[in-house]
Amino acid sequence: MGPNGSGKSTLGNVIAGREGYQVTKGRVEYLGKDLLALEPEERACEGVFLAFQYPVEIPGVNNTYFLRAALNARRKYHGEAELDSVGFLKRVREKLEVLHIGDELLHRAVNEGFSGGEKKRNEIFQMAVLEPRLAILDETDSGLDIDALKTVAEGVNRLRSPDRSMVLVTHYQRLLDYIEPDHVHVLAGGRIVTSGGPGLARRLEEEGYAWLEDGGIAEVAEAS
């Protein structure tokens, strides 16, 4: 969590390898690897997944075709045999069922003409199919009505597992009514200024970020 402009999306984008960012300091070590030395597709194949704040519309590229290419790229990277269309569809349908998503999603072009809710659901669906080790969900709750929010939250909860880390970037406590976080970190000015449990998110909801600036940051700094 963190106020606007604190660097939350930047962090997600840098980890995923988006162009236009220069890392001037620090490093990202991921499963023993220097993540910043890898191409975006290599990071994805190593298990990094970024759910986009604004998922990109790709007219003409069918969702099924795209997902199969993505999944098979990953399998190839790990020296596994590519999934044929039967095996792939089986896997995809299982995920759709678990997430309660209709299969009309499969026949459409990637995000083309999707509503905000559909786009976010598609991100969760991709995450389910690709089974990442580290998922960063960048404001996946923004712009969603309450039903879509519940669907997304349910999807995230179903994908929780001991060998998968998920970072939710959000402004609002609301999402956390449906997803119980293990840790809450507050980012401000590009650094983590405080961390805590679920209670921290509730306090932020009630008091905003101002209390952090009135000494909260100092408190945390002293404590660490």
Add this chain to the structure above:
Amino acid sequence: MSTPAHIVERLDRPAPESWPTWSRALRDRAREGFLAHGLPHSRLEDWKYTSLAGLADGVLDTIGPGEGDGASMRAPVIEHRVLRLEDGRPVDSGPEWPEGVELRPLSEALAEPDEALRGMLEALNTQHPAQAMTALNTADLRHGLVLRVSEGVDAGRLVLAWRSTTQGAAALHNARLLVSLAPGARLDLVEDFSVAGALNVIHQVSLGERSLLRHARMQANPAASWLITRIELAQSADSRFEHTSLDLGLGLARHDVRCCLAESGARCDLAGAYLPTGKAHVDHHLDVRHEAPGCGSSQTYRGVLHDEGRAVFNGRVHVLPGADDSEAHQSNQNLLLSRNAEVDTKPELIIEADEVVASHGATVGQLDELAVFYLRSRGIEESAARRMLTGAFCRSVVECIEDEIVREAFMARLDDHLEQDR
């Protein structure tokens, strides 16, 4: 450089004795037209970006017998209902036809009195400098086909496989196709060009009331080839023309389409995808005339240019006075993927009627880098991601082909091309 006289001399074969006087006069007059102007050149607005200078230098002087490169061996894009043409000349009789369909070689049709045929052949202008290739084609009028479909008959599909042997003395060949659909008739015409040297083809099409012509054309010609096509179309009330062009070749292709929507309710939908690589050059010149009220037209063209690829798009829509309640849409989008590629696009919309719904737009751009990143962030390699996006860009044109068999066949050729491509 060959002079016009040199070119005509290389081509000139006298008309058979059995042909009527008017046809000989037509050839003679066209020959004079060509001699007066020579090959089209860049000082003509219609040929500003497409030079045929290489044709005069290359084909007529250097390409001789036995220099074929295997292009002629390529299997047709669809292997059923095929009629094969070599050097513009039909070499077999093609598929069986249902009752009410007549297909014969032009040379045979010309030997008999036929006023309708005469009317069509005499309708083309052979005296204008920009129409010099039409003049040349007419001066060499001999090879081609006459296809007529009777009222209410569905002729089904005809696949024309254009191939070359380069065995002739001059590797510039001319052919003429005359297609008439009577009221309510329909035809699916597929054309597959794989031709070395130069081929200059003119289609003259007459669509009767409520008739439907679906036309899908692809070319995969080798480098040092010149394909000049011209479609002249006259449409009666409520007729429909659906045209898709796919250019995958390495040589020069110049395509003219001129549709005349002469009666109310007629509609033509023109679409094309072109993917010039190497030094390939593709030029589309479209001219749709709305002459009657309540007609519709669309032009949807997409190009992906690599290397030193060149493309020209000149799409004109002219809604004439009285052609009220017309609808005309035009779009030309290009992906310029190399510093040395060039596209010249010029949409022209002339509206002289009332209550017209019209749109036009042209874009020249690069791939959406955010879309590239989106695909890469899911694990897809950069080169594959770019291929996927360029493919999607032009697949949308091929997806518009209604007939599933034709659509799949064209899609397969497009996908092959995209795969080979870097």
